[in-house]
Amino acid sequence: MVRDYRTPVDGLPPVTNSPQAVSTAVAALKAGSGPVAVDAERASGFRYGQDAYLIQLRRHGAGTVLIDPVTAGDLGELAGVLNGPEWVLHAADQDLPCLAELGLRPTALFDTELAARLLGRTHVGLGAVAEETLGLRLAKDHAAADWSVRPLPESWLVYAALDVELLVPLREALGEELTAAGKSEWAAQEFEFVRTRPPRPVKIDPWRKTPRAGHAVRSRRSLAVLRELWTAREQLAIEMDRSPSKILPHHALVAAAVARPASRRKLAALKEFSSRQTRQHMEVWWRALERAMALPEDELPPLHAPLPDGELPRPRSWARHHAQAAEALEVVRLTVRERAEEIRVPQELLLAPDTQRHLAWQIGEERSARGRADISTDALAARLEDLDARPWQIEQAAPRLSQALAAGA
16 A cells, blocks of 8 residues: 655754754764765756755754755865765765765765666656655655755755655665665675766767757758857856756757858747747857858868767667677677566666677677687676676676677677
């Protein structure tokens, strides 16, 4: 039987929004015991970047703490008390970067979403996991809210408090399930990988990832328009601290890149540039378009982005130019999928798609150059370790991959 869980058990705590209030919260957390439930709310889709606008903490004996990082001042004292106890988060990779920006970093981690995925759960959102595991239904009414607004509505704060209230009980229940399934060590390795993973590298030519641009923008001149408009929008978004798509929608960038209007009037005539928000910055858009149209041919961006170091060509092109790698990738993907089904984990968690591609590429290129590749279990284990696979992944995948690749050779 599932019951609704809509009210914080200890009542709604006040927002910790000053240095003095932070000191009081730190003292309470220090006096508490056990792991600390942690969550953060951002203003994705409203503000530029992924800053935290509310931090939720809960620890046995301390209750729930809601911290406003905008007004709370320096959080060094808080970082000190959080440096030691295990953090319990749901989908930790989403919140750890914005918390690290504030100087808050865990020394130990339990991720309830990752735990649910390792247990083969179909639905792994916090609400679904809480309902299936604890029989409690959380409201998810404000997940996409603009958490930068002040003051925060009481109903939002209730939602935020509830998000950490069940994390420690979930950690205990899921931990028991992982042990029973023989997956507790797998989980520990995954949690540590998430905790210690370095920031993702900066993307090359991020403007090329504009939605729907890939199929619509087909000339170098149009790509230049897209790049200049994207860059102008990005600079404006930083200055205004607003989400770029709120200033100029993605489809407007693409429309201008395709049409390449020859005058301000023609740019303003595009229906994608008709909103009041877009027209406020029409001079910015026109100057960006002018810059793109004035570029000499040899300064136009290439039709295809250069590959960053370590990045592979798209697999769909392998069959034409790298047949051995394409054949190896087919075997790798099938083998990983079959093994993942047997041990009841998502195939991308058993072996990340990028790891699968790099493994197949190595084997294919060696077979193409030398007629053979070492695909023994030990050799594959070494390859996977170099590709940052965890020991449990190597143990589960390498023997099967060795057999399958040998059979398909």
